[in-house]
Amino acid sequence: MAEHLDTTKDLLVAAARLRYAPETAQKCVLLHHRLQGVEPKSAVAAASLFLAGKADEQPRRVRDVLNAVAPAGGVKDLDEAYHDAKADLVDAEQAALRELCFDASMETPLALALALAHALTLRPATAQLALCLAND
Numbered sequence: 486m487a488e489h490l491d492t493t494k495d496l497l498v499a500a501a502r503l504r505y506a507p508e509t510a511q512k513c514v515l516l517h518h519r520l521q522g523v524e525p526k527s528a529v530a531a532a533s534l535f536l537a538g539k540a541d542e543q544p545r546r547v548r549d550v551l552n553a554v555a556p557a558g559g560v561k562d563l564d565e566a567y568h569d570a571k572a573d574l575v576d577a578e579q580a581a582l583r584e585l586c587f588d589a590s591m592e593t594p595l596a597l598a599l600a601l602a603h604a605l606t607l608r609p610a611t612a613q614l615a616l617c618l619a620n621d
Contacts, residue, residue, distance in 0.1 A: 492517065492530065499534055499553040503545050513537035516581070523580045528570070530554055532577035547571055 493514055500510035517533040531554045538545045545553075551570050602612035 495554075496530055496533065499530070499550075500537075502553040503534065503538065503549060505534075505538060505543055506541065509537050509541040509543055512541060516585075520577075520581050520584060523577055523584055528573035528577035529581070531570075531574045532581050535574060535578055536581060547574060550574065 496514050496517055497510055500513050505513070513533050513536075516537055517530060520529050520533060523529050523532070531550050534553065535545070535547065535550050538550075548567075548571075551567070551574065602615055607615065
């Protein structure tokens with residue numbers, strides 16, 4: 486379980502590096518959770534980030550995603566390791582899309598909180614509190 490929490494934290498940090506909106510970052514975590522059986526496992530986190538960005542119309546370049554998930558320093562050179570990581574990401578993305586039946590759309594707690602705040606015509610401070618709680 487602790488490994489899952491570390492992965493979630495790492496995904497949120499990588500999503501912040503990519504400057505994803507909070508809803509896209511949540512979608513990334515949800516996708517990663519749904520894709521636990523997808524191979525290659527080493528590229529599932531990157532594929533989750535990549536797909537979440539595409540699904541929310543905030544696409545990022547493959548190189549940017551690989552730099553965001555790479556340990557300190559990131560992928561700098563366009564060498565054999567970069568091309569292998571890129572191929573793994575593309576393979577994981579294709580496997581993930583098959584696993585999801587090509588439906589990467591999903592509702593996140595933020596979308597639900599916004600809809601409820603609008604429907605209930607909450608005061609701005611109350612709506613902001615609801616969004617903060619949904620984001621955590």
